[in-house]
Amino acid sequence: MTLADPQMPVARKGPWLPRLIASRRFQSWAARFPLTRRIARKDGEKLFDLVSGFVYSQVLLAVVELRLLPTLMAGPLSAADLAKGTDLTADRMEILCDAAVALGLMTKKRALYRPGRLGAAMQGVPGLEAMIRHHGAFYRDLEDPVALLAQQKDTELAQFWPYVFGAAQAEDSETARTYSDLMAQSQVLVAEDTLARVDLRDARTVLDIGGGTGAFLRAVGARHKKPALHLFDLAAVVPDATAQFAQAGLSQRVTITPGSFRDNPLPQGADAISLVRVLYDHADETVAALLSKIYDTLPEGGRLIVSEPMAGGENPTRSGDGYFAFYTLAMQTGRARSPHKIKQMLLAAGFSTVTDQGSSRAFVTHVIEARKHAQS
Numbered sequence: 001m002t003l004a005d006p007q008m009p010v011a012r013k014g015p016w017l018p019r020l021i022a023s024r025r026f027q028s029w030a031a032r033f034p035l036t037r038r039i040a041r042k043d044g045e046k047l048f049d050l051v052s053g054f055v056y057s058q059v060l061l062a063v064v065e066l067r068l069l070p071t072l073m074a075g076p077l078s079a080a081d082l083a084k085g086t087d088l089t090a091d092r093m094e095i096l097c098d099a100a101v102a103l104g105l106m107t108k109k110r111a112l113y114r115p116g117r118l119g120a121a122m123q124g125v126p127g128l129e130a131m132i133r134h135h136g137a138f139y140r141d142l143e144d145p146v147a148l149l150a151q152q153k154d155t156e157l158a159q160f161w162p163y164v165f166g167a168a169q170a171e172d173s174e175t176a177r178t179y180s181d182l183m184a185q186s187q188v189l190v191a192e193d194t195l196a197r198v199d200l201r202d203a204r205t206v207l208d209i210g211g212g213t214g215a216f217l218r219a220v221g222a223r224h225k226k227p228a229l230h231l232f233d234l235a236a237v238v239p240d241a242t243a244q245f246a247q248a249g250l251s252q253r254v255t256i257t258p259g260s261f262r263d264n265p266l267p268q269g270a271d272a273i274s275l276v277r278v279l280y281d282h283a284d285e286t287v288a289a290l291l292s293k294i295y296d297t298l299p300e301g302g303r304l305i306v307s308e309p310m311a312g313g314e315n316p317t318r319s320g321d322g323y324f325a326f327y328t329l330a331m332q333t334g335r336a337r338s339p340h341k342i343k344q345m346l347l348a349a350g351f352s353t354v355t356d357q358g359s360s361r362a363f364v365t366h367v368i369e370a371r372k373h374a375q376s
């Protein structure tokens with residue numbers, strides 16, 4: 001059924017403010033009236049950004065694919081210089097670079113381009129370029145957003161993240177490596193923001209479930225001397241984790257257990273367990289089962305840290321609801337959940353104290369800590 005469908009209920013009379021704003025006459029008046037002129041212009045610009053956002057993203061992709069920003073970090077260049085060694089004419093390169101200037105990725109002075117503030121910042125964000133590149137699959141999945149919402153299409157992202165359908169799908173270690181690399185690069189920021197909000201210095205053993213190649217545990221190890229580190233992830237992922245712990249000189253402190261939290265028992269003995277960007281990959285039933293398995297595994301007083309980008313619930317957010325909710329939709333099994341929803345699930349699993357530790361950058365992660373206390 002579409003909005004124009006005759007089966008839709010007869011139009012109701014909506015609230016007065018949206019009806020007023022939607023009226024052409026009001027819009028012309030608001031664009032001229034001194035007190036509303038600025039708001040009207042800003043809203044017009046915001047609307048245009050929504051309409052054209054997909055083009056901006058593709059400009060960004062072209063800039064990344066042609067490696068223009070790293071090239072410009074070494075010094076200013078003209079469009080003709082940047083075009084050398086690419087398939088683009090100087091003219092076409094100028095079109096791309098001017099768009100990049102308009103988007104804040106570059107600056108332009110006397111026909112020479114330099115990295116802009118955003119372009120320079122991008123160079124220091126681990127994993128950002130890899131993330132932009134892998135968006136090709138997501139972009140194609142979003143081509144028909146209504147079909148995606150109606151779950152009427154197979155998605156490419158589901159193929160990109162094979163483990164979401166179970167451990168058996170992730171047996172190929174080459175595939176596992178592709179997604180683990182992408183995760184590991186971006187996990188540096190997630191670990192930084194998570195450890196800014198929870199204090200693990202007194203933990204005896206931190207067990208990271210679905211810990212990938214171990215970037216979070218390495219960050220814990222680098223920050224705190226005391227805790228022993230334990231990583232649990234699918235068998236296809238752990239060979240890379242072993243190598244990376246060895247490289248970081250942490251082999252002595254880490255135990256790595258291959259396995260699936262769906263089918264295998266969880267390793268015992270940890271007083272702190274972390275789930276970093278794990279829950280949003282999975283359906284509610286899988287998450288509920290995992291949380292109660294973790295509850296049973298923890299000793300009295302033990303704690304669970306959940307860290308991942310979250311939806312806004314009553315107050316939807318651009319990153320949580322505008323991006324991650326659709327990303328997980330395209331993965332076909334998970335969903336972005338609000339802190340409130342996760343809290344409810346933790347309470348249902350038996351945890352007695354659940355604390356929302358908040359977020360430094362909502363698009364990076366949001367942290368919730370839950371404690372298992374003795375039953376009274």
Ligand SMILES: C[S@@+](CC[C@H](N)C(=O)[O-])C[C@H]1O[C@@H](n2cnc3c(N)ncnc32)[C@H](O)[C@@H]1O
Pocket residue numbers: 163164166167183184186187190209210211212213215216232233234237259260261262263275276277278281
């Ligand atoms: C989105 S990645 C997050 C990895 C890492 N925690 C991070 O933030 O970079 C999800 C991880 O969960 C692991 N995973 C998925 N299903 C699993 C299962 N059934 N048992 C154990 N690990 C699983 C994946 O192999 C992957 O490493």
